Amino acid sequence: MKLNLRKQFAPILLTITSGLLAGCAWTGVKNPSGVPVTEMRADEAGFVRSTGIESQDLVSVTDKMARSILNTPEIARAQGTPRIVLEPVVNETRFPINKDIFLTRIRTQLNTKAHNRVRFLAREQMAALEREQALKQSGQVTSSSDPNVVEFKGADFFLTGKLQGLTTRSSAGTSDYVLYSFQLIDARTSDIIWEDAAEIKKQGLEDAAYR
């Protein structure tokens, strides 16, 4: 009789115990132990995605633009070192972004890899530079050259760009196409001496719970 009872209660106990364990482990907390920090390369698509502008887009677009600028004859065969001024990028997409990040990365790519074949002018620092020049002119600080001679360089080229987008949304999902175009404009003639573009299209569909 004892043996029979054990046989009967064993599966019951097992079921109840597993039920308790399984039921109570579901606390409604997503990733209760957290998600460990995962270091990603800036040019790889991470596990957090959107159809918007992401770091891998920035890297691939700016790498392409930097390479393309250096292959432009006006830059590659320039007499002396061309001076470039950055003009703000125009964002016409539906994604609010820090637009300057594109030009910043193109500039750093060119500065680190172009070996002084181009120079950028720090126009955004003009206020501080003019203050410093005024201090030198007034004799309040020392100067290694004649402070009354204007040495601020003028631009040979302006580098600017535009981000434009097309968006489609339907029950099948959201599709975003972004065209990244950049131009190098001759400051003397207004000629567009270089232009290149990159295109990225992404699609996705959110969970039915949000539709």
Add this chain to the structure above:
Amino acid sequence: MKLFRVIAFTLSVATFAGCASTKSSKTWSATGDPVVDGRSVISHGPPKDRVLWQYRTALAALRRGQYGEAKSLLDDALLTIGGIQGKDKEAKRSRGYFSEESRKTFRGEPYERVMAYYYRGILYWMDGEPDNARACFRSAQLQDSDTENKDYSSDYVLLDYLDGLATAKLAGDGSDALKRAQAVSKAGTLPACNAKANALFFLEFGTGPTKYATGEYDEQLRFRAGQSVVRSARIKIGDQTISVGPCDDLNFQATTRGGRVMDHVLANKAVFKTTTDTLGNAALLTGAVVASNRNTQEAGLGLLAFGLVSKIVSAATTPSADTRSWNGLPQFLSFTAAELPPGSHTATVEFLDARGQVLSTLTKTANINVASTRDTVVFVSDQSHTSKP
């Protein structure tokens, strides 16, 4: 032996059902300050409600002129709205029979998502970034694009109008956007975009819609229209008086979205709940009759157990709709622009009722400093505690 197995299974199901829901304990104390308290809930409250509280707190901050606070909250919320969460476990579970819809991470209904983008757009414009503001208005309009009846798709007047104005200010051609705005406008001819207008007034008034659930199991999401005593506004700056009518009505926007995909899921859950409940009743009744006969007692007990399980499964099924709402939204959105000389100005915003009478208790005064290099943006709500440029 079989009977014991059935009972054990029943107990397990009951255990599952009992332990599936948990309540978060409150680990903060309310101060009465909506921004401080909102921040506390965001930090200590359930992660699934984080975006909801970011919305609410951002709006409270915006109405108090705490624009930096509002920006950081909206930026974080927009990251969640903007991300395609293809495989969201909580969203998937919220579609399951035994989880409530409100289990999913809150992102809001389209009109709520639109407002998050709209407010962020205002803040971008305030910071002298009309192109990013336009990006927000375009994303906002996209949130409203997936309506059941396409007549109501992307039909916010103000979003297209502001898109056109921003484009004109950025030396582009905003005429297409303005045509779209005009096509959906119910308030007659819209004022032409003046790209030289350098003082932009974003006004809002009334109380916006809230959500409630109806149906046998609260499985149907409905919207309760908000109310507004205010019907229009009047701005006085120096010798200029500008009348401002409503451009968009959030009650209309909330109620013209139509059915959701999730509504079908909830309807299925409700049918399942009804079916399992009916089946349980039938099995319990039949089982009781069959079990009363000694010859069929075992079969009767089996039916009773089955009926019990079916009833428990029915009780555990949760078809209720998610009624978490971004409360505090306005009913009407409005906008006007003026061309002012650079320098300090005092703007008085009066809110008027349906008869055109000034509701003096709601009048706001803003000291604005018009810059020569960029637009000056003024946000005024009838619920503002303060208004500043």
